[in-house]
Amino acid sequence: MKWHDLNNDTCPLARAMGAVGDRWTLLILRECFLGVRRFDGFQKRLGVTRHLLAERLKRLEAMGMLERRPYQERPLRHEYRLTASGKSFAPVLLAMQDWAQQSLPSDAPAPFTFVTRDSGDEVCPVVTDRHTGQELNHRTVLMVPATAAAAKVIEANRPAQPPDTKTGSD
Amino acid sequence: MKWHDLNNDTCPLARAMGAVGDRWTLLILRECFLGVRRFDGFQKRLGVTRHLLAERLKRLEAMGMLERRPYQERPLRHEYRLTASGKSFAPVLLAMQDWAQQSLPSDAPAPFTFVTRDSGDEVCPVVTDRHTGQELNHRTVLMVPATAAAAKVIEANRPAQPPDTKTGSD
DNA sequence: ATATTAGGTTCTATTTTAGAACTCATTATC
DNA sequence: GATAATGAGTTCTAAAATAGAACCTAATAT
Incomplete structure (x- = not known):
């Protein structure tokens, strides 16, 4: 069975594991609840590799738990915030x-x-x-x-x- | 940072991820709560590879969440049951x-x-x-x-x- | 004698993850 | 004006974890 299959399992707990069943996702959410919003903030506090962090943030955004929004232009920079779904x-x-x-x-x-x-x-x-x-x-x-x-x-x-x-x- | 390091993190959520932060461990616990106790029962219901299942059961036992106890001799066979810690x-x-x-x-x-x-x-x-x-x-x-x-x-x-x-x- | 059940272990191939280096645009510093 | 720093990534290679199948052992069932 593959990782991806869990996301469509009929069991809610299996889907939950598809969503947060890895080492980092839940810790990223923890940092969000503590007020961290920026890429380097997550990276420094968690010690996760930048590669994985980027991937996890994308996934959390795709799942609708985080939203990516610009906080400045020139250079354009985004921050990540919990959505209602993320807060739940x-x-x-x-x-x-x-x-x-x-x-x-x-x-x-x-x-x-x-x-x-x-x-x-x-x-x-x-x-x-x-x-x-x-x-x-x-x-x-x-x-x-x-x-x-x-x-x-x-x-x-x-x-x-x-x-x-x-x-x-x- | 390595998998193993999480188990000694000062953050309880990080330790929780060290314990159940993979695709299978929590689903194995789900099966325990549903009453499954035997190796093949877990394997057939979850579709996890036997290799990983054996490793996860050992880990859950080492963590004190499951106990392995014989349910018959000749041939000797063991089943896995939730401990008080597992039930919690x-x-x-x-x-x-x-x-x-x-x-x-x-x-x-x-x-x-x-x-x-x-x-x-x-x-x-x-x-x-x-x-x-x-x-x-x-x-x-x-x-x-x-x-x-x-x-x-x-x-x-x-x-x-x-x-x-x-x-x-x- | 052969097959089945139960509970694993061992093997190879694939996928994930770790860790470091690199990019790019802008701003700050020498 | 050149160099460094910041922020948010991307791209690489090496290491680790996982998937999937085959094998093993002991006993019972056909």
Whole structure:
């Protein structure tokens, strides 16, 4: 299977990997959220090769996550800014940063934090259900194949499941 | 910069990319959450080469996200199961799946969904603050460098920011 | 005796990535 | 006026990762 094929996969997570499933793309987005907008800014802060950076910026622009706009003429220069679609990636960054701090600890402190815009306090991200407010994690949610109302059916079968079940409870 | 260096970066997001920043690792985890446990199960469902799959499973085990345990002897066979650390990745999957469905739409429906274990209803994931319950997104949070109480300081400066600010507000 | 299943390993060929050097237009400095 | 610096790339070669297929081993099934 090729890289490119992921972009058209029916699975949203596969498409997400087609979009940000490489070493640099997500880190470029991180820099965008930190306010970096220019080619050399990304390059110096990330240490990515100029070649790859140019390619990744093009791809992010093609995906509609960044827009390239002139910030001066003579010589013409462009900067890269998050689009609405790019900004919508923030919750993923929050969830991932929180996970990494828990599960991939480091002795050095994180070089940045997320704070609320109104109080300035550091946030403590948790994924919840929009309607019930319930916290969502492996104890409260289950991933089920979407075949024919599978959710309810599988759920109904859960109390009497066989020992080698594959419902993802473990 | 090399692949390996990311694993020791001070930035949690960089370490996360060292861990799952390739095409396959996150999809292998997805299969784990769907209940797949065996080598050939992963291989057939993902279409990943056996070579890479073996390497990725080893890496996930080394990271402590999967554990390899025998499920039969003669011939000895092992299966891979999510550890507590692996299970803690669920919220990232939720956030990422939600983002991808919004921002990388497909005409085909997703092959799986997340449902709550108690009601079986499909969930609607949203990242919130554990303490205030506030929804966290680009409008409500700001990413700030962690230098010397930067959060409060930067926040205090926000009302009078210059036009070409780099605080990540756009 | 032969085929199948399960879980890999080994091989070559292709694709990606790293790293450095080069380009081009403009502005700043000696 | 010549030289250097800035900013945003592009072009090269070498190294690394990935794809794809074939092979291996141990046991069971036909």
